[in-house]
Amino acid sequence: MAHVTAAERRPQLIKAAIDLMTREGVAAGSTRAIASELGVAQATVHYTFGTKEDLYRAVMEQLTHDLVTQVKASAPADAGFEETLTALVAALWRTVREQPASHQLLTELSMFALRTPSLREALEGHYREVTEVTALLVTEAAERTGHRLALPASTIARFFLAGFDGLTMQHLSLPDEEAGLPGLQALVSSVVALAGGKLDLVRIPSV
Known part of the structure; x- marks a missing residue:
């Protein structure tokens, strides 16, 4: 599988977070749920943004x-x-x-x-x-x-x-x-x- 850089992953995760929280609300926007929305490991979210607050x-x-x-x-x-x-x-x-x-x-x-x-x-x-x-x-x-x-x-x-x-x-x-x-x-x-x-x-x- 081709490696995806953090710079490339960043807009993907932002869109996934927006899609998820638009449907289910901010309370549902855990890093695990956002990672699942995009189909990546939870660690990818933390690697790209550091914390959930940084993603928000x-x-x-x-x-x-x-x-x-x-x-x-x-x-x-x-x-x-x-x-x-x-x-x-x-x-x-x-x-x-x-x-x-x-x-x-x-x-x-x-x-x-x-x-x-x-x-x-x-x-x-x-x-x-x-x-x-x-x-x-x-x-x-x-x-x-x-x-x-x-x-x-x-x-x-x-x-x-x-x-x-x-x-x-x-x-x-x-x-x-x-x-x-x-x-x-x-x-x-x-x-x-x-x-x-x-x-x-x-x-x-x-x-």
Whole structure:
């Protein structure tokens, strides 16, 4: 049998882990089960990744990369600021509707990482990357269209992602396209207003 290098085995194991945990959940993703999914020895997983947590980290990175790539590819080249944001949001929402299992797995891994000290860095990296990419897309859209941002792009990105994560969880928990659309429209409108300085921020005394 031909020798397979760790570099070649790595993407195979990541895919096997994603396939397995998408079907059966994160709790089922032991190194033994993942090895069985690919048809290799359990030792192969540890040789390639070191620990189960290292493999989980790679899975989170791969899922994030795949989603970000899809959204980036949808960015229009000649639309206005609002139209650009609307197109990006539509593309991201399309991944929620068409690939709910990927978003569910990312959510499960995030909750698991919160209780796993060795994965906290991976979780922080995931949110940092998503926030930075979102902020970059907002910045590029503003620069291309001559739209002056009233707040830092990172603030706008965090606001959008907080709302979008909530809408995603609602969709995964209780899918309702008719009820979900107004919420998505309200989020986009709020982001556009916030970016343009047309959304007044109230003072919260306890903060």
